[in-house]
Amino acid sequence: MKFPFPGRRAFLIAAVWAAGLSGGCLKPDRMHVFEEKLQPPVQVKPRSPFPLPEAVQPRMIDAPRFETTDDEILELSVEEAMLLALQNNRDLQVRQVNPVIAGAFEQIERGVFDPEIFAELEYDEERASETNRATGTQFQVEGTDRAAIAGIRQFLPTGTTLEVGVEQYRSISNRAPEQQIARVGLTVTQSLLQGFGPAVNLVDVRQAELDTVASMYELRGFIEALMAETEIAYWNYILAREEISIFEQSLDVARQQRDEVELRIDVGILPEIEAAAARAEVALREQALIDARSRLEETRLRLLRQANSGPGGRLDQEIAATTRPRIKAEPISDLSDRLELAEKLRPDLNEARLRQKQNRLETIVTRNGLLPRLDLFIALGKTGFADTFPDSFRDLKEKNYDFSVGVRLNHFLGNRSSEALHFAARASRHQAAEAVANLGQLVRLDVRLAFNEVERARQQITATQATRQFQEETLNAEKERFEVGSSTALLVAQAQRDLLAGLISEVEAIISYRISLVRLYLAEGSLLQRRGIRLGTDQPLRYAGS
DSSP states (O other): OOOOHHHHHHHHHHHHHHHHHHTTOOOGGGSGGGOGGGSOOOOOOOOOOOOOOGGGOEEETTOOOOOOOOOSEEEEOHHHHHHHHHHHOHHHHHHTHHHHHHHHHHHHHHGGGSOEEEEEEEEEEEEEEEEOTTTOOEEEEEEEEEEEEEEEEEEOTTSEEEEEEEEEEEEEETTEEEEEEEEEEEEEEEESSTTOSHHHHTHHHHHHHHHHHHHHHHHHHHHHHHHHHHHHHHHHHHHHHHHHHHHHHHHHHHHHHHHHHHHHHHTTSSOTTHHHHHHHHHHHHHHHHHHHHHHHHHHHHHHHHHHTOTTTTOOOOEEEEOSOOOOOOOOOOOHHHHHHHHHHHOHHHHHHHHHHHHHHHHHHHHHHHTSOEEEEEEEEEEEEEESSHHHHHHGGGSSOEEEEEEEEEEOOSSOHHHHHHHHHHHHHHHHHHHHHHHHHHHHHHHHHHHHHHHHHHHHHHHHHHHHHHHHHHHHHHHHHHHHTTSSOHHHHHHHHHHHHHHHHHHHHHHHHHHHHHHHHHHHHTOHHHHTTEEESOSSOOOOTTO
16 A cells, blocks of 8 residues: 555654654653743632532521621620631631532532533545456555534433434545435434433432532531530630639638738737648649639630631630620420430431431442343434535435344343442441431430430539538638637638639539530530521522532
C-alpha cells in the first residue's frame, strides 16, 4: 500500500513518536509543563461567602436583640450565649456544609436519567494499489469517506434505553460513483432480568435522598449538642462566679475572725496558741480563692469558645452573666411520655433508621445482580440513497427501511462475585437492624439516667438549703460560745468551713439541677424545641447549583 506525501509524512512522524515512547526516550515528567515557573500566575480573588441554603441554618424563633460589641465586658444572658453560638460557632459552620454536599450527590444520582446528546464526525482517505483477480493487473484505488452522526439518548428508570439518531454517509471512489446515504433511526433496549424496573434502577437516587435527610439529622444532633454544651458552659461559669463570691466573703470573715483573735491575744484574753487556727483558716480561704479564680477563667474561655463572640472570635473579653440561676424545681413524673418522645425525636436514632433503610435498598441491587443479563433490543430506521447530500434525505420518503430485533444474554458461571455482594448486603442489613435496636436501648437508658439525675438534683436543692441553715445556726452558736470563752478559735473556724461548704453545695445543687434539665432535654431530643430553635424550613434541601 502506498501513501501520498502528506499521508506518508504524517505516518512517519507517528511511527517515530511511537518508537520513542516504546524505547523509553520520552519522559513526560521532564516536560516543561511540570516546571512551576511556566505555570500562569494565580489570580488571588477575595473569597465570597458560600451561599448556604435556608434548610441548614438554625434560627431562634424569639431571638433576643443582641449586637456584638468590642467592649471589654460582654453582658450575656443564657439566651444570648446560645444565639451567639448559632451565629458564630466555627464547628457549626463546618458541619452546615455536609447536608449541602449530600444534596448535591442526590442531584448527581438523578442526573443519570438526563437525556444525552451525542455527535460524531469521521473522515477516511485511502490511496492504494489493488490487483484485479480476473486479469491479474494492478490498478490504483483512490477514495474518501465522510460520516456524521448526531442524536439523543436517554436511560429511563424502567431499565429502558432510548436512542434517536440521524446519520449521513458519503463515499467517493474511482471504483464506484459517488454515493450519499442518509438514515434516521430509533433504537430501544429493554432490560428483562437484571436491571429491570424502577425498584432497582432508582436505588441510588433513593439512597442519596435518604443520605440527605440523614445528614440533616446529623446536623440537628450536632446543633442540639452545641446548644447543650453552650448552656452547660454558661451555668458552669455562673457556678464559678458564685463560688468566688462565696470564697471572697468567707475570706473577709476569716480575716475579721483572725484580727479579733489577735486582738484578744494582745490584751491577754486568749493564749497565743489560738492564733494558729485563725491564721490557718485565712490561708485556706486564700488557697480556695486562687483555685476558684482559675476555674472562673477556664469556664470563661470555654463559654467564649462556644459562643465565639466578637470580631475574629475574641477570647479576651470579660463576661457579665445576667441570667440568675435560681429556679423553681418541680418534680417530674412523666417518664413514659419522655421515653416516647425520645423514640420520635432523637436525631441519632432517626439517622440510624435511615441508614438501615439504605442497607435495605442495597439488598435490592445485590439481589437483582444475581439474575442473568437479558436485554431485548429493537432498531428501526429509514434510509435514503442518492448521489447528492439533499437528495439522500429526500429519498427517506421512499419505502427503504431497516428493522432488527433480538435478545442479548450474558451471565457469569458460578456468579460468585454477585452472590458474595448479596451476602455482604444481607449481613450489613442485619447489622444495621441490630445497631438500631441497640441504639434504641441506649436512648431509653440515657433518658432514664437523665431523669434520675434531675430528680436527684431537685431533692438536693431542698436538702442543701436545710443543711446550710443548720450550719449557719451552728456557726452563730459557736461564735457566742467563743465570745464568752467556752469555745476555741479552731471550733469557730471549723464551723465557718462547714458553712462555706454548705453555701457552695447549695449553689452547686441549683446549677446541677439546671444542667441535669439540659441533659434530660438532650437525651429526649427536645432541646431545640424547648429553647425555641428551628432548623431550616419545610422546603427541600437543594445544593446551590440547583
